[in-house]
Amino acid sequence: xxxxxxxxxxxxxxxxxxxxxxxxxxxxxxxxxxxxxxxxxxxxxxxxxxxxxxxxxxxxxxxxxxxxxxxxxxxxxxxxxxxxxxxxxxxxxxxxxxxxxxxxxxxxxxxxxxxxxxxxxxxxxxxxxxxxxxxxxxxxxxxxxxxxxxxxxxxxxxxxxxxxxxxxxxxxxxxxxxxxxxxxxxxxxxxxxxxxxxxxxxxxxxxxxxxxxxxxxxxxxxxxxxxxxxxxxxxxxxxxxxxxxxxxxxxxxxxxxxxxxxxxxxxxxxxxxxxxxxxxxxxxxxxxxxxxxxxxxxxxxxxxxxxxxxxxxxxxxxxxxxxxxxxxxxxxxxxxxxxxxxxxxxxxxxxxxxxxxxxxxxxxxxx
Amino acid sequence: xxxxxxxxxxxxxxxxxxxxxxxxxxxxxxxxxxxxxxxxxxxxxxxxxxxxxxxxxxxxxxxxxxxxxxxxxxxxxxxxxxxxxxxxxxxxxxxxxxxxxxxxxxxxxxxxxxxxxxxxxxxxxxxxxxxxxxxxxxxxxxxxxxxxxxxxxxxxxxxxxxxxxxxxxxxxxxxxxxxxxxxxxxxxxxxxxxxxxxxxxxxxxxxxxxxxxxxxxxxxxxxxxxxxxxxxxxxxxxxxxxxxxxxxxxxxxxxxxxxxxxxxxxxxxxxxxxxxxxxxxxxxxxxxxxxxxxxxxxxxxxx
Numbered sequence: 090x091x092x093x094x095x096x097x098x099x100x101x102x103x104x105x106x107x108x109x110x111x112x113x114x115x116x117x118x119x120x121x122x123x124x125x126x127x128x129x130x131x132x133x134x135x136x137x138x139x140x141x142x143x144x145x146x147x148x149x150x151x152x153x154x155x156x157x158x159x160x161x162x163x164x165x166x167x168x169x170x171x172x173x174x175x176x177x178x179x180x181x182x183x184x185x186x187x188x189x190x191x192x193x194x195x196x197x198x199x200x201x202x203x204x205x206x207x208x209x210x211x212x213x214x215x216x217x218x219x220x221x222x223x224x225x226x227x228x229x230x231x232x233x234x235x236x237x238x239x240x241x242x243x244x245x246x247x248x249x250x251x252x253x254x255x256x257x258x259x260x261x262x263x264x265x266x267x268x269x270x271x272x273x274x275x276x277x278x279x280x281x282x283x284x285x286x287x288x289x290x291x292x293x294x295x296x297x298x299x300x301x302x303x304x305x306x307x308x309x310x311x312x313x314x315x316x317x318x319x320x321x322x323x324x325x326x327x328x329x330x331x332x333x334x335x336x337x338x339x340x341x342x343x344x345x346x347x348x349x350x351x352x353x354x355x356x357x358x359x360x361x362x363x364x365x366x367x368x369x370x371x372x373x374x375x376x377x378x379x380x381x382x383x384x385x386x387x388x389x390x391x392x393x394x395x396x397x398x399x400x401x402x403x404x405x406x407x408x409x410x411x412x413x414x415x416x417x418x419x420x421x422x423x424x425x426x427x428x429x430x431x432x433x434x435x436x437x438x439x440x441x442x443x444x445x446x447x448x449x450x451x452x453x454x455x456x
Numbered sequence: 457x458x459x460x461x462x463x464x465x466x467x468x469x470x471x472x473x474x475x476x477x478x479x480x481x482x483x484x485x486x487x488x489x490x491x492x493x494x495x496x497x498x499x500x501x502x503x504x505x506x507x508x509x510x511x512x513x514x515x516x517x518x519x520x521x522x523x524x525x526x527x528x529x530x531x532x533x534x535x536x537x538x539x540x541x542x543x544x545x546x547x548x549x550x551x552x553x554x555x556x557x558x559x560x561x562x563x564x565x566x567x568x569x570x571x572x573x574x575x576x577x578x579x580x581x582x583x584x585x586x587x588x589x590x591x592x593x594x595x596x597x598x599x600x601x602x603x604x605x606x607x608x609x610x611x612x613x614x615x616x617x618x619x620x621x622x623x624x625x626x627x628x629x630x631x632x633x634x635x636x637x638x639x640x641x642x643x644x645x646x647x648x649x650x651x652x653x654x655x656x657x658x659x660x661x662x663x664x665x666x667x668x669x670x671x672x673x674x675x676x677x678x679x680x681x682x683x684x685x686x687x688x689x690x691x692x693x694x695x696x697x698x699x700x701x702x703x704x705x706x707x708x709x710x711x712x713x714x715x716x717x718x719x720x721x722x723x724x725x726x727x728x729x730x731x732x733x734x735x736x737x738x739x740x741x742x743x744x745x746x747x748x749x750x751x752x753x754x755x756x757x758x759x
Contacts, residue, residue, distance in 0.1 A: 141652050162658035174649035178671040188657035239657070 167236030554688025566639025642676030
């Protein structure tokens with residue numbers, strides 16, 4: 090039973106600040122996903138937790154124990170690397186037994202533990218093979234088995250699915266989540282794939298430029314992003330952003346259409362003395378049609394493209410300088426004519442408002 | 457008949473292989489011919505030259521004479537059979553000595569150059585190439601001076617032993633820079649993750665190096681081993697300078713036979729036998745190590 094706490098952790102490589110003053114608490118038994126673009130500092134954070142990197146400043150705690158100066162082995166973590174990092178010259182059995190042999194456990198105990206974990210991950214029939222004789226998915230399981238066999242207090246996963254093909258990825262990620270729940274092991278999972286993060290996380294931590302952008306449940310992150318970065322990183326396609334001008338009468342004007350924001354939003358706009366505002370909405374919270382719809386905020390634009398993806402289609406509309414993507418049923422989308430004038434009918438209750446200067450969601454700015 | 461169709465961008469494999477084979481064969485003709493003449497002459501009654509092919513007869517006499525230490529049919533033994541055996545043994549001692557010292561040091565230093573951070577690392581790596589370009593002969597006076605100074609405090613009955621050690625170390629020193637470079641290349645190819653993984657599993661840095669990294673750079677070790685073995689086996693100048701005149705290796709023995717007017721005295725097919733014998737271990741050793749050189753044990757890592 091281990092919870093992890095990062096206290097003002099900073100990691101510099103020369104002049105580059107990879108992780109910048111990060112405070113983070115990872116609850117016991119939960120699956121935390123570090124999500125962000127490549128070079129954002131998420132893998133560095135993971136390696137800091139593993140003990141591969143030492144923080145430039147700040148402390149790391151497992152429960153109340155300060156582990157900052159402990160080696161990776163002393164922290165008892167299991168780590169699955171993106172390239173699996175299996176030992177190519179050892180058979181699968183020896184790969185899995187390696188950490189136990191280093192602990193000088195008796196042979197019979199090693200043997201029973203290896204078989205137990207192999208059975209759990211359904212790779213018992215592969216124990217006699219060499220890593221290069223296995224498929225990517227099998228190698229991944231072996232790497233997982235090697236991490237789990239030493240019964241680590243924390244399981245760390247660095248982009249464990251990114252070397253697998255798309256179908257297998259969806260299949261294994263469900264297995265991973267199930268396994269993590271069964272074992273109740275505190276886990277940190279690094280990925281750049283937002284859909285993967287939404288699918289398996291108990292909590293998502295969005296990291297960019299070495300700074301935590303937002304931390305929360307998948308629902309919180311998806312429904313109410315804290316800033317423009319999170320809004321435009323999560324979702325497929327991500328949120329649409331439209332810039333508007335705040336008028337004297339308290340309405341917002343953009344590309345010839347007007348919208349009256351909710352009173353709470355209006356109050357914050359006034360207090361912050363904002364002249365402009367960024368509005369964001371999810372592609373599924375709008376409908377494209379030839380006529381404006383009742384009760385909706387409906388800016389007008391040109392239909393640029395329709396991409397059918399089976400049941401739903403992605404409809405791209407250019408509204409003034411903005412490119413807006415809307416997800417709607419393919420049947421309705423196919424009736425629209427490319428190049429014609431259309432209206433993007435946005436559900437006003439789903440619109441999120443951002444301060445264009447700080448790019449923060451107004452809801453996260455203290456009243 | 458329809459011509460065989462091939463994709464535009466792919467060259468016919470078979471034809472390609474055939475062409476390559478022919479080119480390699482043509483390029484090898486001078487080497488193959490000289491080796492053939494050498495080896496065949498050692499089993500003939502006289503040196504093979506173009507005009508007298510018809511008069512040749514097969515004989516083992518050259519080999520017998522060689523191992524008896526006789527250089528011509530008529531002469532009494534210049535060297536005894538024991539001398540010849542000792543020269544062969546000496547050659548092996550120097551060759552394996554150079555190989556062991558070079559391989560051990562290059563493997564360790566290569567790892568350090570590839571993986572460890574220390575001051576002047578970059579400069580050192582550049583210097584290695586420069587050191588390799590330095591001809592060993594140009595250093596011989598300084599190396600000899602060092603030898604004389606360092607020999608001084610050692611009791612004279614140990615001098616022969618010391619000379620062997622000195623030759624091995626000095627000759628290895630010439631090989632090491634390039635071999636460090638070669639080993640560094642092999643270590644560079646091992647992903648950091650494999651090393652980290654073993655560290656996380658609880659292995660010490662030394663243990664990781666020994667049990668995880670070394671098996672992965674076997675081809676590099678094999679390459680370095682064979683290069684340094686050949687260097688030690690063929691070492692001439694350093695052996696000539698440092699070993700006492702009574703302690704010869706095959707290289708200095710053959711060189712001695714050919715040098716200084718003795719050419720008129722020796723029976724050349726005997727020298728051919730010596731030359732053939734001199735070639736053999738290199739070939740055997742190479743075919744033994746080649747297996748490891750081609751082993752691609754890194755193929756198990758995806759990504």
